[in-house]
Amino acid sequence: MGRGQLRVYLGAAPGVGKTFDMLSEGHRRVERGTDVVVGFVETHGRPHTAELLEGLEVIPRREVTYRGATFTEMDLDAVLARRPQVALVDELAHTNVPGSRHAKRWQDVDELLAAGIDVISTVNIQHLESLNDVVASITGVTQRETIPDHVVRRADQIELVDMTPEALRRRLAHGNVYAAEKVDAALANYFRIGNLTALRELALLWMADRVDDALEKYRADEGIDAIWPARERIVVALTGGPEGETLLRRGARIAGRGAGGELLAVHVSRADGLSSTPPGALDRQRALTESLGGTFHTVVGEDVAGAILDFARGVNAAMIVVGVSRRPRWMLSFQEGVGDRVVRQSGAIDVHVVTHERAGQGTLLRRADALSRNRRTAGWLLAVLGSIALTALLVSFRDMHELPSDLLLFLALTVGVALVGGLWPAVTAAVFGSLLLNWYLTPPYNTLTIGDPANALALAIFILVAVGVASVVDLAARRTLQAARSSSEADTLSALAGSVLRGENTVTAILEQLRERFAMDAVTLLERDGDGAEWRVVTCAGGPPCRRPDEGTAEVTVSDTVALSLRGPALEAGDRRVLEAFAHQAAVVLDRQRLRQRAEEARRLEAGEAIRTSLLAAVSHDLRTPLAAIKAGVTSLRQDDIDWSDDDETALLATIGDATDALERLIDNLLDLSRLETRTIRPTLRPVSLDEVVPRATTGVPPGSVALDIPESLPLLVTDAGLLERAIANVVENAVKYSPPGAEVTVSAALVPGTSGEVELRVVDRGPGVREADKATMFQPFQRLGDSRAPRDGSTAGSGVGLGLAVARGFVDALGGTIAADDTPGGGLTMVVRLPIAPVPVTTPDRVEETA
Structure with missing residues (x-):
């Protein structure tokens, strides 16, 4: 059997009656004796549609279990085994439940067609892949189920099911499309008049293109060349x-x-x-x-x-x-x-x-001069003086030659004149030479009468050949010049385009190339806000700049708001092509630079917005935890009806103190992050001993949780003690938080081997460590190590807002150092902080007080 035929009912929106028409067509075919089955039809609870299923054979659906739920899909194997003449399959763009043979229903239909079964199906215009984004912009709803356009286009028949927006809304209001409780929401959102009108227009235009394709195919198949103006x-x-x-x-x-x-x-x-x-x-x-x-x-x-x-x-x-x-x-x-x-x-x-205002006002097209003025002058002189000199020479030796050789000599002179001076000097040489030949070298002499008809023919042929050869020589010279000019222009534009594409050129560099290319004194790019506004100088190569386009000797209008003005020698008409290309490239580069700046600004704004969003989410959650503990402790202590024991009061007060400390650390980190983001951190440099800073930085951790190995022999660091202490404290607290119970965090310091200008501080823990993929992002704000590493006490309180390492890196960077994460041999994480011994150059006297 051959391939089956596909008929598609195309609708502009749900509820226009596609399924109704498909089932009606099925009944008509059954009445004509066609074997029709219903492969899959979705009635959506519409009673009139459900009534049309009566009298049609329905293939039972196949049940599919996915993620604990049971769904029903078309039983493709059952339809193939039944082998009807026609199968009715609704919702062509439907996505099958995972586990089905095909991902999409249109692929099921394609298998039915390949088996020789005709299929009648339905689809809405919003499900076509090419219109998905357009429909989303109109309705605000992105369709998840789409179908490639070519699947619908290759259908043997496509019938548009059309309905006015008003009629469709009445159908909804009568309850013929959705349940009563969904009608108001549907009318107020997707089924607005504007939405339905736009969807209807999309369907009509798409269908018109399909009809146009069918018309073109018919004309091509039938060999019809005559114009059928079906569309204007x-x-x-x-x-x-x-x-x-x-x-x-x-x-x-x-x-x-x-x-x-x-x-x-x-x-x-x-x-x-x-x-x-x-x-x-x-x-x-x-x-x-x-x-x-x-x-x-x-x-x-x-x-x-x-x-x-x-x-x-x-x-x-x-x-x-x-x-x-x-x-x-x-x-x-x-x-x-x-x-x-x-x-x-x-x-x-x-x-x-x-007609237009320039009609009949053109001028003769001037041929571009391929030769310089000196060569044209030389050509005219050679045409006149050379002809006279050659005639005098031939007259002197008249008995030693005949007319044919004279004609060849004058022809050679004409070609030489064409090579030197171009066409018109050569034509003059041919005509003037023919007259001299006739007067002095053609019998009877000293008269324009020609006695021998053969000599007259020879002179006529001489004139024609001379003019023809001169024209060819002149044309070749002009084409050579045009080719050279075009090659030069192509090389110039190729170099320009290549440098622009490689990102090597700025606007100023392009203008400088243009100035050098045409030997200009100044090239100025001008811009204005709108038609009639004042021009302003964007950039200029050379100088002084032109303040208006008409101030220069040449100008190029790129657009209504951008123009190029050149001051210098006058340009030839042929140079304007390259000039305009340079101008447009300069405008493109200018736009690209501005787009890059806007993109960079947008990225900064996006990053700032992301931080603000994360900050809001973090603050709204993490500030409540210590506040809740503080409030619960204070509320409990204030209750008069409960007699708290001394141990209970001590425990509640300890809870309040711990929560207050946590809240203070959180606020300090938020303030520090704000200072880092606004770049208001300015180190206050002074000599600092590392063995004094590190012990102070570890006072906030539980006793016995940190072991220090800081030699007193280390050189002094010229740094900001407050910023360094805060950075070390955050790193140590983070290490203690994730170390297993009973395991000490080791903090050691030493000179970097092989150098005398850096000190390396290593904070070593024996916790679960960090994945290699997370090491690149763990220092970013709001990256919570608690998401992948459990705190030592098993709680979630340690996850925090993820600011400690971000603040630590910001402070270390401000001090001219580096901080990185490494794996601890045997398991765990080692934070490596390198600090320079030499002072960091400070370019501003502004100070930020230490926050030790």
């Missing part, structure tokens, strides 16, 4: 000239007259890649096209009119919009314009010719 596609032909904006806006208005109109802009580039169109003009017209809701296309071809028509026929366009030619009217009498050719060859496609 308006093609706007652009040359890059100033009239482009007028044409685009006129085309957009025409496309907007009917529903579903499309705007397509097309620009034809020459096949040789040489174009006089400024790239900035096309960029602006591309941006305008996109802002008008259209698409911009570039095609390559020598025949501009033919390329435009081929493109229009390829997209099945209904109309082409062209502008009136900018060339003067007298020129059009010699050569037909592109617009006239499009009109003449358009056939069934309508052509809309738009």
Whole structure:
């Protein structure tokens, strides 16, 4: 059997009647004698839908157990074993329960189709993968169950189940979609008029594209080349000239007259890649096209009119919009314009010719001079004087040669003139030489009469060959110059683009390259807030800067708010392409630098927000623990109806004291973290002995829990004793907290081997240690070691807000030292603190009082 056919009922929203229509179609096919079964249908408690199941064979569902719960899914094997002609399978985008053969129901349907079973299914527009983010932005609800668009697109039949938003809301209000207790919430949220209207438009547009694809496929299969203007596609032909904006806006208005109109802009580039169109003009017209809701296309071809028509026929366009030619009217009498050719060859496609303010105001296209003024002067002199000199020479030896050799010599002179001076000096040499040949070297002499017809033919051929050769030589010279110029431009732009992509260039560097490339005195990038606002200088290479774009000898408008002004020698017209490319690259780099700054600022704000959020969560929880202990102890002591014993009172007072100490440490850490975040820590440096600081730092831990090994022979540290004590205290308290009962934490210090400028302090515990992956993050704020390591007393109180190590690292960094975590041999964690003996340079006199 061949592959089965798929029919899909597409709806804009739940409740429009997809399942109802699918079941109705099933009944119609049963009445026609077709073998139909219900593979899976979800009625959602809707009575009218449930009624349609009567009279149809329903395949029992398969039960699947997942995480202790039982779910029902379509029994794919049972449907395959039953082998009906048609299977009704609801909710094509459904995700199967884990443990099923396929992850998605559309994959089950694909297996049914492969077995030769026709399938009728349903899906809503919000489940299509390509529209998932659009639907989420409209409704605020992200659909978790999606289906690839191509699965629905390749269906043999797609039928849109449409309903107006008002009718669907009435259906909900009548209780035909959801239970009565859910109606009000549904109407107020997902089923608002605006949401339903937008979803309906998405469904209609997606379906229109599907119909358009089917039409194109039919035309291709049937070999139909004629235009079928089923949709208003308006093609706007652009040359890059100033009239482009007028044409685009006129085309957009025409496309907007009917529903579903499309705007397509097309620009034809020459096949040789040489174009006089400024790239900035096309960029602006591309941006305008996109802002008008259209698409911009570039095609390559020598025949501009033919390329435009081929493109229009390829997209099945209904109309082409062209502008009136900018060339003067007298020129059009010699050569037909592109617009006239499009009109003449358009056939069934309508052509809309738009007049504009530049119509007929163009000038003759000037050919770029390939030669310098000195070479052109030399060419004219060679054409005149060389012809005279050659004639005098040949006349002197008239008896030693004949006319054919004379013609070859004058032809050689003409080619030489073309090489030196270009086309027109060569043409002059050919004509002037032919006259001299006729007068002095063609019998009868000293007259323009030619006695022998063969000589007349030879002179005529000479003139034609000379002019032809001169034209070819001149064209080759011009092409050589154009190729060299294009190669130079390409190398320049390639180097520019490469440096920009590698991130090597700043805006100032690009402007400096531009200044050097064109030998300018100053290149200034200007910016303003809006049209009509004052210009301000962003950066300048050279100097002094231009305060306005028109102050320089050349200017490039990148956008309404960005411009480039150059002061220096005048530029050739061909240089503007490279100039505009530099200008746009400078604008891109400027935007990228600002985006990078904004991204960095956003990251800082995000980090600050994360810290504030974590701080709020931590404070709201961890401040309550000691406060609760303090309040409970005080409340208990104040109760008059209970006679507390001395031991009970002592225990309650001890609890209050411990909670107060914990609260004080927490507040101190929060204040220290705030100072570190705001960078207000300024060490107060003075000579400090490490054997005096470390004992003070360990006074807050239980007696006997720490063993000290601090030699008195260590050199003095020039540091901030208060900050160092706080850092060591936090590290030691953290080590004691996670050491097993009875195990001492060892604190030792020594000079770093091989150096005389650093002291290493090691805090060694025998606790559970820290995973290697956690060592990189354990010094960040609110990283709680208690999440992975249990305190020595087995409680959770030690987890805290995770500020101790963060504060310790901040203080050590401020003192010019380092702190790192290492594994203790035999198990545990060793914190290694390295401190410089030399003082840390202080750049500000501001001081922060010690918090010893």
